[in-house]
Amino acid sequence: MSEERSLNFLEEIIENDIADGKNGGRVHTRFPPEPNGYLHIGHATSICLNFGLAKKYNGKCNLRFDDTNPVTEDTEYVDSIRNDIEWLGFTWDNEFYASDYFDQMYGFALTLIEKGLAYVDDSTAEEIAAMKGSTIAPGTDSPYRNRSIEENLQLFGEMRDGKYRDGEKTLRAKIDMAHPNLLLRDPLMYRIKHEHHHRTGDKWCIYPMYDFAHGQSDSIEEITHSICTLEFIHHRPLYNWFIEQLGIFPSHQYEFARRNLTYTVMSKRKLLQLVNEKHVSGWDDPRMPTVSGMRRRGYTAEAIRQFCDTIGIAKRENIVDIGMLEFCVREHLNKIANRVMAVLDPVKLVITNYPEGQEDIFIADNNPEDASAGTREIPFSREVWIEREDFMEVAAKKYFRLAPGNKVRLKNAYIVECTGCAKDDAGNITEVHCIYLPESKSGSDTSGLTVKGTIHWVSIPHAKTAEVRMYDRLFKVEDPANEEGDFKDHINPDSMHILPEVYIEPALAAAQPGDRVQFMRKGYFCVDTDSTPEHLVFNRTATLKDAWAKEVKRG
């Protein structure tokens, strides 16, 4: 249980800080999503990290919406983000919004202007870009760089008061136009946007940029460990510069490498494209790597947390095999999902020596991994559906399912011996014939026989039907974002295959949306939110490992 685990680099930093008495030994993190999209598996990593660290070190973790760009942000996203975090099993200590601090940030800006460290620039975006220089050439000072403090104060006030149009002026920090770090070449602090904000409404027409909002928000909340992804590493000097010049609480930023997944795209921009261009049904399409998509797919929060824990955290580039995620999902589902029988691609099996009109009721364990899951009744009769692939007219080598002369067990029922099949005029197999061994009844087997194969089935007169959506990976290639051309060219055309009518055992008729089961020998499935009592819909969450399929593939 208390297996010894080594610390990741952030835990080491935190433990050192605690040992040094930094911040009085206090640990306070935050998860800072921008409400402009749904959370995905990458965010889940960050959530597990930030909330996990706070929990481990008896600290706190805030949820803070980084809502400084009213153009792309929306309350729809706020709601989904809150919901997803809760579903993942985390509770935030405070819910804040960067927009809560707009007044304070405005005051911070005034302070910097008064210290001669910020100025209003009339240059256009193009001019600013041109003056920025490049990685190998220094930038040039803006002609407005040396305005007086008084003039800057007045112009900035006028910016706030709406006297100027979008883009007409900006507020910039006065640092160093020749700095080797391009971010320190007089970065923009405020821009004008006459836009309605989802929380502040029309109160503001100037909005702070990320760099002048994030660190300040961290500081206001007295965040001790501000954890973000590697691409912000160049921002750290700027993060520190603002905090130092302002003399406010010294939050510190730490960076880790975001996790990438094979056969997946992760950027919000690309995910938005998939949604807008209808390649998927929405943000919660079961093929999406979003938290809501994975939830609808049937993934459990435990599995996702386990995955985040398993892949760990580091600072190097990575692309995690999606098989790792699928493994975690199967591992958890194996423990909790009840076993049921469903026939996806049916062919009729007739048990010729079983009397017409007779039936048996078998009692089956719901979950061999969990005795507390109980049992259920399964009706049996003379004609049952079996999978078409569970019969071969001529058995391949190592094939131990039904073939003339072969014996198999019908799961939870009898051992049957195949006697042949019937075909239509076109040569298609229409039914498979067999005889059963009455003394091989499940639970009271006196036949003394052991058979190599066991197959699932559903009694034809008792069968119910359901729609099943067979999901597969959304992309055909490992790293669609880095492939030649458009990432959408690599979408897997078979990522969803709908089976409109499969046969399920009657006990399943009462299944409710969100229920997770294992269709024995076929995979894990969950009841979709589209499902109704009249029309059940199952999503395939994950396949089972299939040693036979591998054998067939090998030839």
Next chain:
RNA sequence: AGUUCGAUGGUGUAACGGUAGCACCACAGACUCUGACUCUGUUAGUCUAGGUUCGAAUCCUAGUCGGACUACCA
């Protein structure tokens, strides 16, 4: 080219100067009323070259390779 971060089996991650370990994948076998689960075993790794040291994945130097940065996005 500048700045900056990184480099351990196919993948992810440990080892903090002292036996390169764990998980996934792959492969082989055992078990099996799920060809599932479980169990056992196998293959396979320290970017390169120097140096320090009794001893280097770890420290130093040089190089190689990879990523990130040059949005009025975050």
